[in-house]
Amino acid sequence: MALHNQQGFVAQRNSGGHIRVYVAMRNDEDWHRQAGLDLTDTAAVRDAILDRFTGWSDRMLGFITDTDTGYVNRPLYALPVPHTWTHAPGLTLLGDAAHLMSPFSGMGANLAMLDGADLAQALIDNATIDEAVTAYERVLLPRSVEAAEGAAGAIDDAFSPDGAAQVLAHMTQHH
Known part of the structure; x- marks a missing residue:
């Protein structure tokens, strides 16, 4: 960067x-x-x-x-933080539908895969689909809020007027 x-x-x-x-x-x-x-x-x-x-x-x-391609406008989108929903029996979200965030956290794809694994495990461990969805959402929602807060903070830091200093401070603090 x-x-x-x-x-x-x-x-x-x-x-x-x-x-x-x-x-x-x-x-x-x-x-x-x-x-x-x-x-x-x-x-x-x-x-x-x-x-x-x-x-x-x-x-x-x-x-x-010195590019050998044209320019593509790629806006970044994110859901509001926190993004939660009222439980709907037998229905849930995973991946970007559950926690669309900027790529500045580096966690989007990892969370999507973890969502799928957690939902699969919940379906195995629970007697009904609704019990599985409820169990999955108890894990998903707090994790998603934490990751989305981190991503929102990271992009705000990076594109603040003193972005380089903010990113360096963040990296020094967390690594």
Whole structure:
């Protein structure tokens, strides 16, 4: 990560020895429409993003200029924290439906898999589907709230005006 003034770059290691770098900006979801940009106009989008990153080092700006792909707007969505629901007999949620959060916690996929395992175990351990769902939700809901609070805090820290210092403080405190 490289963060400053509510924007930055986030790199992710992918398979095949590739690294994907995301340009991250805290702004309205339809920022490109507000700026009169067509996301298929690669040059115009590149120029608009470069303008937002005025003052950044040329090495960092290379993540914007030296791409072999176009630009894709990928807004981040999250459910409100806490996100809970009133029990409905025989019906429940798991994965992103239960706890959609920003990827800044790094827990979304892990929680979805844990949800599935916990629900399966509850179905094995309980006599009825409704008893299983109730048992599963007793585990799921507190865990989801804690993870969502962490994700919301992490993204707020990362994209605060002093995001780099906030992330460093968080990492130092928790690792």
